[in-house]
Amino acid sequence: MSNKYFFLKVDGKTIKAQIWDTAEIYRIVSQKQIRDPPEGDVIRPTNVEPLDVKPTVSADSVRKQCCQ
Known part of the structure; x- marks a missing residue:
């Protein structure tokens, strides 16, 4: 992860934004849920x-705003 x-200016105020890349972690969790659904779960891989x-x-617009 x-x-x-990033620091952005909004309405004359500087805002510090922290962006997290969690795709790798949650991709593994979601694949497990689809492959091994809990007992009684009605979701099947064909419905996803x-x-x-x-x-x-x-x-680019975010990069321009944060890096001025």
Whole structure:
């Protein structure tokens, strides 16, 4: 797991944001839950659909804001 700090200016105030990359840890947990669901769980791998979530801001705009 890794994390980074960014400093953003919002309404004239400087905000320190800490961004965590937890994808690797939770990917393993979610795969185990899908492979070995608890007894009585109605979720089956055939019912699981991937989500495609787009970021609301671009990485370049965040980089520009934090590194000015």
